[in-house]
Amino acid sequence: MDGVTSHPTDLTGTGLSAAWVDELVERTLTEDLTGGPPLPSAPDVAVGYDVTSAATVPGTQFGTADLVARADGVLAGLPVAARVFRRLAPGATLTASATDGDRVRRGDVLLTVRGPVRALLAAERSALNIASRASGIATHTRAWADAIAGTGATVLDTRKTTPGLRPLEKYAVRCGGGSNKRMGLYDVAMVKDNHVTAAGSVAAAVAMVRERAPRVPVQVECDTVAQVTEAVEAGADFLLLDNMTPDQLRQAVAAVGDRDVELEATGGLTLAVAREYAETGVDFLSVGALTHSSPILDLALDLRVG
Structure with a gap:
């Protein structure tokens, strides 16, 4: 890994439109947070939040989450994934330990986010889906380029x-x-x-x-x-x-x-x-x-x- 930045949501140099990325983030989060009707088993629970985290995590609880590689590969999509966390936790602190295009190894910490635990957990899957998909493509492409x-x-x-x-x-x-x-x-x-x-x-x-x-x-x-x-x-x-x-x-x-x-x-x-x-x-x-x-x-x- 070669890059360290305290501004991992910066899209400069990616060629990605900020408006397009923000729309993607919104659509992705909507799938998890407002994607379906009220549950028949819990009609009094409003759709629009993470029901599990709301039930198990105190609203005032803060934590630190590390985005970690579980396999060797090439990183891509980190600024987009970071914007997912920013969307649900605007005041969160994000520090990247890698840069898109880096070869990463299993166990490497790629991004560290500190903020409200409920927000971090609600953003988790959307952020992972984006970065995992993009990084998989980058990894495959690198094999061809090599x-x-x-x-x-x-x-x-x-x-x-x-x-x-x-x-x-x-x-x-x-x-x-x-x-x-x-x-x-x-x-x-x-x-x-x-x-x-x-x-x-x-x-x-x-x-x-x-x-x-x-x-x-x-x-x-x-x-x-x-x-x-x-x-x-x-x-x-x-x-x-x-x-x-x-x-x-x-x-x-x-x-x-x-x-x-x-x-x-x-x-x-x-x-x-x-x-x-x-x-x-x-x-x-x-x-x-x-x-x-x-x-x-x-x-x-x-x-x-x-």
Whole structure:
């Protein structure tokens, strides 16, 4: 761990909007605190607070909670998790002992929060869910980044993200040493087979995009080396090389030559073959599994009362 800060809720440098993060925190807490109707077994208990903590923890009790790694990995989402505690305990003291992007070890204390125990316990699961999910993605991404280190290729994510969590998940990819592909359908024109069918040809599809969205980069999906040549001649900025073998990728790289066209390999990639594919000369490997299949990083909250 390399970072120590007394301002762990600072989003500077994350690329995350404070308004978006605050909305995420609100939605996340709502699931736990105001997500359902009054319980039939306790109709007199108002929905909107942690019923267990309200019953067992004195309202005046203060404590200190440590956010702790239960496994080795790469940290991400700590400023977002910290804002969960800030939301329920505005006067809490938060001190971070790690920074997003750090490699952490089992047993490391990542964040220490001192405040009302009821608030700390009410915030616990929401904070852990956010940081565990983001850190799991960062950890998985780091494994890919390490696997292809020195090849000149970069690992990319895709749009296969959890609905509503795309900014956080793509941020986590960056924390793990990867890079982001397009954020949505608006920032890159991805010409795929269905677009070609509708437009009539690759050249026609690229020309239509150039005419109607001249400032948007154009990427074309290619399944064969022949399609690579067609897409380059049509004026594509970069190519998505889908389900090609390493030999086909090398042929695609040779076909592009020294033209200013970036190449991205995708489809069926695994860590076991990552380096072989990266060494073909492509610029990127895109891996949907970074965001749709990463296991969480096990994190926990350890409380000390008093």
